[in-house]
Amino acid sequence: MKRRASDAPAARGPAETAFVSVGRSYVLRGRAIVVVCCAAFALLATGPEQLPATATAAVAAVVWTVLHLRWWERGMAPRTVACADVAFLAALCLTQGATVPAAQEEHGHAWVLVAVSVAIVAYQFTHPPLVGAAAALLLAGADLLGVMLGRPDTWMAAVPQILWLLVQAAMGCALYQLVLRRCRAEDRALAAAAQARRRHKLSRERRRAEEEYLAVLHDTCSATLLMAAAPAGPPAAVLRAQATRDVGRLEALRAAGEEVAAEYEKA
CATH class of the missing domain: 1.10.287 (Helix Hairpins)
Incomplete structure (x- = not known):
């Protein structure tokens, strides 16, 4: 069945194109910087008994983040990259029992949570709202499961921080959609003037x-x-x-x- 001309997606205007391009670039590069910093701080804060596991997870997180950034910039299979990214981050959440120091009582200070939170916010700027919401729910659930497996006695204390991940996702999505609507309004005004x-x-x-x-x-x-x-x-x-x-x-x-x-x- 042929698609009618009215059903085809509208072409992006200059303001929307610039915002989407620059926004995605800044968000993904910011995510890479945050993950690298989290990995470095994780190695500094981890004791000798957890250092091998933490080092492995931290290096894997840095390598994957760099590859993810390069693939996104080249536009290589965005759906496959997104699925693999969510799977990797979910697996990283499940390693918290071995990669987050047991003495760290506040889950909000865990390096895995910080890395996952910035990834969740980045998804709101790089994917449609439904995809961003699905990624936020999956990663929040994986983080909760990782805390439950790693700290079965105190996991309830981490629930507020995990719920805050969803709040961050909602705020990021709302901000992105607000700016996107303003850009589209600007494009319509420019088109009308032209x-x-x-x-x-x-x-x-x-x-x-x-x-x-x-x-x-x-x-x-x-x-x-x-x-x-x-x-x-x-x-x-x-x-x-x-x-x-x-x-x-x-x-x-x-x-x-x-x-x-x-x-x-x-x-």
Whole structure:
């Protein structure tokens, strides 16, 4: 079944294109910087007994984040990359029993939670709202499961921080949609102004074509008719040739005027 022209997605305007491009670039690069910092702080805060597991998870997080950024910038299979990204982050959440120090009582300070939270917010800027919401719910659930597995006795204390992940996702989505609507309104205003300028230009061209047509009609055709009516006018062959030239010129001007009028109606 063919898609109708009205069903096709509207092309992005310059303001929306710039916002989406710059916003995604800044968000993804900011996410990479935060994850690298989280990994570094995790290595500094981890004791010797958890250092191997934490180092493995931290290095994997940094490597994956860099690869994720490069793939996004190259536009390589965005759906596959998104699914793999959510799967990796969910797996990272499940390692908290081995990668987050047991002495760290406040879950909000866990490096895994910080890395996941910035990824959840980034999803609101890089994916449609439904995809961003699904990613937020999946990662929040994975984080909760990771805390339950790692700290079965105190996991209830982490619930407020995990719920805050969903609040962050909602706020990020709302902010993105708000700015996106403003950009689209700006694009509509620019398009309307450009259309008005084009219609004004075509209107002037249309008037100029009409004036030129009337001028030619007066200066050439009327003169030819006047010569034909004169008693001592030129020969009939000369008059016929002149009349043919006059008619040809008028036809050319009329065709040009009709073309301008058609463009004006389309504008």
